[in-house]
Amino acid sequence: MKQRIVVKDLGKMGYQEAWDYQEHLLRQNVEIKSGRIERQNAVAIYDGDHVGNEVKPTTNYLLFVEHPPVYTLGKSGNPEHVLMKEEERRKMGIDFFHTNRGGDITFHGPGQIVGYPILDLENFFTDIGRYLRSLEEVIIRTLADYGMQADRSKGETGVWIDANTKGRERKICAMGVRCSRWITMHGFALNVNTDLSYFNGIIPCGIPSKQVTSITAELGGLVPLSEVKDRIRKHFADVFDAEVQ
Numbered sequence: 001m002k003q004r005i006v007v008k009d010l011g012k013m014g015y016q017e018a019w020d021y022q023e024h025l026l027r028q029n030v031e032i033k034s035g036r037i038e039r040q041n042a043v044a045i046y047d048g049d050h051v052g053n054e055v056k057p058t059t060n061y062l063l064f065v066e067h068p069p070v071y072t073l074g075k076s077g078n079p080e081h082v083l084m085k086e087e088e089r090r091k092m093g094i095d096f097f098h099t100n101r102g103g104d105i106t107f108h109g110p111g112q113i114v115g116y117p118i119l120d121l122e123n124f125f126t127d128i129g130r131y132l133r134s135l136e137e138v139i140i141r142t143l144a145d146y147g148m149q150a151d152r153s154k155g156e157t158g159v160w161i162d163a164n165t166k167g168r169e170r171k172i173c174a175m176g177v178r179c180s181r182w183i184t185m186h187g188f189a190l191n192v193n194t195d196l197s198y199f200n201g202i203i204p205c206g207i208p209s210k211q212v213t214s215i216t217a218e219l220g221g222l223v224p225l226s227e228v229k230d231r232i233r234k235h236f237a238d239v240f241d242a243e244v245q
Contacts, residue, residue, distance in 0.1 A: 103176030
């Protein structure tokens with residue numbers, strides 16, 4: 001039986017509120033898994049020929065959200081990669097958060113699709129590297145639907161355009177995740193109609209020699225976020241071999 005992934009579109013939501021919601025869903029799943037272990041270590045309750053050992057399954061989620069302008073720094077990121085002074089950042093209405101995800105500095109804002117998968121990887125595979133490659137594959141397939149040839153860059157998590165053409169590499173999707181008890185949070189940020197000028201205030205992902213791009217910049221026209229989300233949902237189901245609802 002295929003795993004089920006529940007999709008929730010949170011619409012426009014502040015970064016802290018979305019982070020708190022992710023933590024809430026992660027804690028719910030951790031508590032369920034803790035209960036499983038307790039049941040496994042307890043004496044089974046016999047009822048005739050049957051063992052009363054049924055436990056509640058964890059729930060997998062894929063959250064979509066669009067944040068107001070915000071810079072987020074990964075737990076091991078370099079604060080010096082934030083180039084904009086705090087006073088200027090505040091005047092522009094850009095928030096800042098030091099997060100518990102992997103990765104360095106990135107930007108979230110209007111016109112960008114942020115995806116937060118809250119997955120119990122024990123329902124799929126227990127391999128963080130494979131999980132990140134799977135997220136990349138979802139985005140690569142999504143961009144292919146728009147005639148864009150995206151790829152991975154060796155040693156750099158995320159999705160790129162012209163990844164192997166020196167001087168033309170452009171990152172279109174940043175990724176950074178956290179995993180606790182094999183349950184994931186945080187995820188990916190795909191630039192769709194994003195105002196790329198916000199990236200001038202940081203060294204995106206801590207990589208000074210490469211640019212960022214968006215679907216709009218590559219195609220020369222706006223693309224409906226709802227349409228892109230539908231494509232991501234489809235490819236998520238295919239890559240993770242799951243029922244995405």
